[in-house]
Amino acid sequence: MSDQPTDQPSELLAARRAKLERIRAQGVEPFPHAFPGVTPIAEAQAPWQELEAGEERDDAYRIAGRLAARRGQGKMAFLDIVDRSGRMQVQARADVLGEEAMAQLIEFDLGDLVGIDGTIFSSRSGELTLRVTGFTLLAKSLRPPPDKHHGLQDVETRYRRRELDLIANEEARELFVTRAKIVSELRRSLDDDGFIEVETPVLQPLYGGALARPFITHHNTLDRDLYLRIATELYLKRCIVGGLERVYELGKDFRNEGLSTKHNPEFTMVEWYEAYADYGDAMDRVEQLVIGIAAVINYDGPVDFSAPWPRIPMAQAIKDATGIDISEATDRDTLVAAIAASDKVKLDVEDRAWPTLVDDLLSKYVEPAITNPVFITDYPTALSPFAKGHRSQPGLVERFEAFCSGMEFANAFSELNDPDEQRRRFEDQVRLAESGDEESQPYDEVFVQALEQGMPPTAGVGLGIDRLVMLMTGRDSIREVVLFPAMRD
């Protein structure tokens, strides 16, 4: 896999370079500065859907895009032009353009960016077509495009050279347009409900807000290491302490973990925090938000997003799936015994603490079986250092995760706002770190002091945008929904 210019077959490149020189010799600028007055193809086509085969009109349009196909016919040719909105056939005729201009147009290569002026008509076979009255080379393409019919299939090239994927595969273009719509709708919905979008540091002196290993970088002038954020949680809660009441941040988090179909080392997350609300309110909002997004993109897939989504306590979900009752097996030895006694569950229990085993049960036996959206609620305290204790269930916190299609896509809690309790949770995390857990939380005294200032009762949610896009577009790999996924060099 290499993409040095010299790796291209010299004849293919040379032919395009030769055309470039010929074009220049004719006094034509192959890379002009602008092309004003372009109508998107879909817009040019929209009024003429009823045009009868063979009908012609005087209405003129200017379109621009990439030359995607050519069906030559000597004195007449059909060309396909593709832009972001669609594809349109244009017809070039020697008797309209003159021999010389016809020859110039015919010499354009597949992949060239061209501007076309023409009048609308419907071909004999009924295809809406633009009869070319004028054309402009907008940028010469010096490399061959992917196959015009099969598109670009090679997965590796599709990820490494996403521009080729976008050129060749309409589904790829559509997917990233859909992704943008999802993000817009998310922002619109939160904005309309009085949330304000904020920006907090990506480079952090101390990382926190999630259980993950960070990337470390270095600031030269300060001569100190900084972490790329693994979450925005702690800063956003400081905004709540400050009285901003409803805030959200949508941006990249970075986690130094393995890659998989569900994990990219940098990924997009939205977190929002709402004062005076609890995790039940947060569930309502997640539900409403996702349903709204599905509607906006005209979701048409196997998932039934309609409300209400089941809200199942974690212990119940695990009991239903495995028969093991973690509310009975509340210490490691009892739980290990229950796992050993179970014929449904096969788990490696060695070196694994009680909370980890519970998490394993959830992720191996509950999560994969979920298809339609479900909230799993009320997690053990040990797994959730920033969540508030459950109002009626000792040992648990008011936390939920939203699952769909076998995948977690949101995580939320009634936020812990008791500073002394938070301090104790940090101390627990420090003890975990000392016993070798690389994903524990570092102690963040500044954050605890912020809580001491007084934080209102607050609900906080983190929702993975990439995963949400996967759900909405039916993709099973995060690389399909990230424009430029992480790849080895």
Place this chain on the structure above:
RNA sequence: GCCGCCGUAGCUCAGUCCGGUAGAGCAGCGGGCUUUUAACCCGAAGCGCGCAGGUUCGAAUCCUGCCGGCGGCACCA
């Protein structure tokens, strides 16, 4: 990190099991064609098979290692 599968012209693929010296379509090149739409027809050309070794008279085909990709596990939300 481990296991499995994969890597052949610019692109999409066949050929690998059962070694015999690489092929098709598209694109490109030359020519023909005023309603095609995977346009079509004729002609000439293009890859030595991810990389490096090995076995063999002979390797794209078998073996080893490495690189890259995909999937799974581990790890992890």
